[in-house]
Amino acid sequence: MIETVTSITLPADETLFIRKQRIEPKEKSGVAKRISIVTGIHGDELEGQYVCFELSRRIKRRMDCLKGIVDIYPALNPLGIDSVTRGIPAFDLDMNRLFPGCQDGNMTEYLASRIVQDLSGSMVVLDIHASNIYLTEIPQIRVNELHERELVPLAAETGVDFIWVHGASTVLESTLAYSLNSTGTPTLVVEMGVGMRITKSYGDQLVDGILHLMKKLGLWTGETAAVRKPVISKDPDDVAYLNAPAGGIFVPVVKHWECLHKGQLIGQIIDPLAGMVVAEVAAPMDGILFTIREYPVVDEGSLIGRLLCKKACGHRWEER
Amino acid sequence: MKKVIVYEIKGLYRDNFRVTGYEFGEGEKAVCIVGSMRGNEVQQMYCCSQLVRKLKQMEAERKLTEGQKILVIPCANPYSVNTQKRFWPVDNTDINRMFPGYHLGETTQRIADGVFQVISEYRFGIQFTSFYMPGEFMPHVRMMSTGFEDAQIAKQFGMPYVVLRQVRPYDTTTLNYNWQIWETQAFSMYTTTTTRVDKRSAKEAMRGILTFMNKQGILQYHGHDGYVSLVVKDGDMVPVRTGRAGLFDPLVTVGTEVERGQILARIIDAYEGEVIEELLAPVDGIVFFMHGEPLTYSNTAVFKLVVREE
Numbered sequence: 270m271i272e273t274v275t276s277i278t279l280p281a282d283e284t285l286f287i288r289k290q291r292i293e294p295k296e297k298s299g300v301a302k303r304i305s306i307v308t309g310i311h312g313d314e315l316e317g318q319y320v321c322f323e324l325s326r327r328i329k330r331r332m333d334c335l336k337g338i339v340d341i342y343p344a345l346n347p348l349g350i351d352s353v354t355r356g357i358p359a360f361d362l363d364m365n366r367l368f369p370g371c372q373d374g375n376m377t378e379y380l381a382s383r384i385v386q387d388l389s390g391s392m393v394v395l396d397i398h399a400s401n402i403y404l405t406e407i408p409q410i411r412v413n414e415l416h417e418r419e420l421v422p423l424a425a426e427t428g429v430d431f432i433w434v435h436g437a438s439t440v441l442e443s444t445l446a447y448s449l450n451s452t453g454t455p456t457l458v459v460e461m462g463v464g465m466r467i468t469k470s471y472g473d474q475l476v477d478g479i480l481h482l483m484k485k486l487g488l489w490t491g492e493t494a495a496v497r498k499p500v501i502s503k504d505p506d507d508v509a510y511l512n513a514p515a516g517g518i519f520v521p522v523v524k525h526w527e528c529l530h531k532g533q534l535i536g537q538i539i540d541p542l543a544g545m546v547v548a549e550v551a552a553p554m555d556g557i558l559f560t561i562r563e564y565p566v567v568d569e570g571s572l573i574g575r576l577l578c579k580k581a582c583g584h585r586w587e588e589r
Numbered sequence: 590m591k592k593v594i595v596y597e598i599k600g601l602y603r604d605n606f607r608v609t610g611y612e613f614g615e616g617e618k619a620v621c622i623v624g625s626m627r628g629n630e631v632q633q634m635y636c637c638s639q640l641v642r643k644l645k646q647m648e649a650e651r652k653l654t655e656g657q658k659i660l661v662i663p664c665a666n667p668y669s670v671n672t673q674k675r676f677w678p679v680d681n682t683d684i685n686r687m688f689p690g691y692h693l694g695e696t697t698q699r700i701a702d703g704v705f706q707v708i709s710e711y712r713f714g715i716q717f718t719s720f721y722m723p724g725e726f727m728p729h730v731r732m733m734s735t736g737f738e739d740a741q742i743a744k745q746f747g748m749p750y751v752v753l754r755q756v757r758p759y760d761t762t763t764l765n766y767n768w769q770i771w772e773t774q775a776f777s778m779y780t781t782t783t784t785r786v787d788k789r790s791a792k793e794a795m796r797g798i799l800t801f802m803n804k805q806g807i808l809q810y811h812g813h814d815g816y817v818s819l820v821v822k823d824g825d826m827v828p829v830r831t832g833r834a835g836l837f838d839p840l841v842t843v844g845t846e847v848e849r850g851q852i853l854a855r856i857i858d859a860y861e862g863e864v865i866e867e868l869l870a871p872v873d874g875i876v877f878f879m880h881g882e883p884l885t886y887s888n889t890a891v892f893k894l895v896v897r898e899e
Contacts, residue, residue, distance in 0.1 A: 277834075277886065277887055277888065278833065278834045278887050279834050279886065280834040280835050280836070280859050280884040280885065280886065281859045281860070281884075282859070282860060355681065359886075360721065360722070361675060361676070361721075362721060366759050374888075375722075375830075375888060375889050375890055376886045376887065376888045376889055379888050401680075403680060439758045439761045440686075440758055440759055440761060440762055441758075442758035443757070443758045443759050510693070510694075512693060512694065512695065515599065516598065516599055516600060516601045517601055518601075540601065542601075542602065566601070566679060567679075568598065568606075568679055568696040569598045569599065569696060569699065570598075570694060570695050570696035570697075570698065570699040571679070571680070571695060571696055572695050
């Protein structure tokens with residue numbers, strides 16, 4: 270069933286709707302357990318669109334296996350998705366800096382508060398992001414260290430390749446995940462793929478993982494695929510950030526999620542006007558590249574990639 | 590006056606990105622004034638340009654106190670100004686959400702770091718800034734309530750209002766917040782406009798800054814002292830929100846004294862021209878902020894009123 274979470278009238282003959290699909294088991298059993306899948310806070314991140322569709326399709330194929338409610342919110346920022354805009358158009362605001370919002374606040378704060386209200390009480394929420402248009406990410410879940418204890422065990426069941434426990438930051442207190450986690454609704458932030466694109470293999474991997482997690486939570490009794498055991502990093506020193514030493518056009522020579530050795534070339538920054546290589550970017554240590562630059566134009570300082578050190582890669586390094 | 594490059598990075602197909610500063614005097618780092626940090630902050634850049642012109646003249650007239658250094662940076666983001674984009678052209682990040690910056694970080698973090706390294710040791714920091722909502726303000730000085738703020742010093746600008754803003758999580762990466770944390774007394778200067786030049790409020794702000802520097806013994810300025818500032822908390826202002834979306838037809842201007850029940854604006858149906866809502870003043874007050882676009886969404890605070898006290 271399609272339900273309207275909230276709506277607001279726009280100036281010229283249009284209403285903004287935030288909608289969800291609610292899938293309920295045929296046989297209702299007293300207290301309803303619920304998992305919520307949300308995506309589209311950033312209008313340029315589309316990887317979650319396929320996940321919403323595919324999860325719904327698979328569940329509906331075996332409704333007899335569904336033992337709880339699945340709420341799917343594919344577009345928290347519908348104006349952004351429709352206008353290829355990361356933030357909320359007209360305000361140029363990052364919607365993920367507005368939570369928990371305010372019932373009596375401006376339009377954007379009001380929408381944020383209604384969303385939080387609707388999601389609260391879920392057993393778990395998955396907030397699916399797709400990096401941005403500049404970087405590609407392997408399927409991963411990012412966990413604020415403040416909520417590590419509750420979230421890492423849940424994240425480990427989702428079939429992602431990597432769980433990154435990062436430090437607390439005041440700025441992140443305005444995110445949807447922080448707002449929900451700090452008020453008792455466990456929320457996992459998934460990052461995978463790249464902005465403005467859909468990577469079907471990543472989407473299928475995550476759908477397998479969500480069904481696996483649902484089974485663990487008693488929401489699903491159907492068959493589930495075997496899921497991957499994620500690499501978990503909790504030490505800030507595990508991750509090296511690779512920034513462009515100069516502006517130019519970045520041309521990678523390695524692939525994503527590839528084992529690299531210290532000194533190995535990752536890519537070149539070239540100057541097409543002068544016909545020369547401006548800089549080379551090399552691995553600062555042995556490790557696996559879990560983020561890599563997708564958008565070729567770089568300024569000095571632009572992020573080229575993130576490398577997870579060999580020590581933290583554990584079983585994954587051996588397998589590869 | 591000395592023109593200096595505060596920060597520079599090499600461009601690929603564009604001229605180098607440069608943050609240029611104007612230094613007056615030498616010695617103790619007394620005041621740093623920063624103009625536009627976003628590409629649409631034209632008024633903020635204009636205000637600084639007028640200050641540079643005035644300080645040049647005062648330097649020639651020997652009205653600047655010896656041993657006190659003033660730095661003016663009219664624009665910390667010329668790449669965005671020249672492409673008419675509010676944020677950084679390549680990745681749409683906001684330099685004013687990157688402080689104190691990081692020299693090994695991403696581009697706007699490096700710019701923030703490069704600029705902050707130069708401007709963080711000043712006794713006073715003044716930033717001409719803008720609001721995320723399009724609209725017009727009563728000229729005022731704004732401070733964040735970090736625990737380091739001093740509203741009494743802010744009154745020395747002689748601006749009509751001093752506004753104290755409660756810090757929100759996303760404020761912690763702004764220049765103003767970090768200036769205060771690094772022990773610079775920081776003030777945000779709001780004039781009436783952002784995307785267009787308003788000479789009147791620019792002049793008011795320049796008078797305020799010169800008055801402030803005079804009172805702090807940094808220069809000699811003998812203009813009028815301005816106003817006895819009223820200190821108000823951001824949260825104490827009374828918002829007037831739209832209930833309906835449509836065309837916004839204001840009947841007052843910023844600075845207007847209004848009475849409770851007075852019609853401030855009408856919302857007009859965008860297709861049929863009918864008045865679908867009248868926005869009334871809920872209190873006796875002064876229009877402090879007014880929405881600046883012809884269209885409005887519903888639930889939008891199109892006015893903020895300062896309550897008028899008897």
